Amino acid sequence: MTVTLVPVLFVGGALFATGAFTVGYRRSFPAALAGLPLLLGGAGLDLVGVSRFATSAADRVAGQEFAVVLAGLTLAAVAAGAALARPGPGVPEGQR
């Protein structure tokens, strides 16, 4: 079964929707935060797929370029979210 753009977009869309489900359905903040890499990973996969199978010769690298940027954005967002998830003061680590 040859891989074309359609399976790539389907997998990317499924990963994006799984991330959206995680962010929307989970109640705890760390669990919802874990959905963010799925969201951005799905978007990045679609970008790479379009870059790989694009018929236009004008801009073949841009998809991969923005997939790299999305990977960095994922890490920054999770780092910021993990810092913001820190609970209030007065309770030591491990007991909150």
Add this chain to the structure above:
Amino acid sequence: MDALHSALFYAFAALTLAGGLAVALLAGERRLLSLLAVGVGLAGLYADLSAGFAAAAALVAYVACAALLLRTLRAWPALEAAEREPRGVLQQAGGLLAGAIFLVLAYAAYRGDFGTGFRAPGEINTSAIGRLLVGRDALALEALAGAFLAAITAAAVTARVRRVR
């Protein structure tokens, strides 16, 4: 794509989607192991699509994300307590919205009129990506770097304010 690349693509796709479902449904450290599996699967998909640099970047980012979330989970396990409460209307609406998003994206993927051309990946490499990032798309990269800096500064200030109080 030849048969080996196709088989690898579907294997990595299965790993990625199974890991994604596990991230959505499991709790605790098993969720973070699943996130690692998603990172490995996604890096494999990128590599299979001839995007080696993006694969390396994604793998590093996912391992770091899992480590950060593991640190948060171990330091403040009570943050997970909210999972034991029943889902409210907002959570159920969020789940339904995610299902609707999937249906729309799947419909767009199968009904879209995409070109079927194929180009050999000879000119796509790390240096080409680097030239674009610091050349044509330098302004976008600077804007993104500013957003990163603002996010990290806000996170650091928030953590510091909470510690001082």
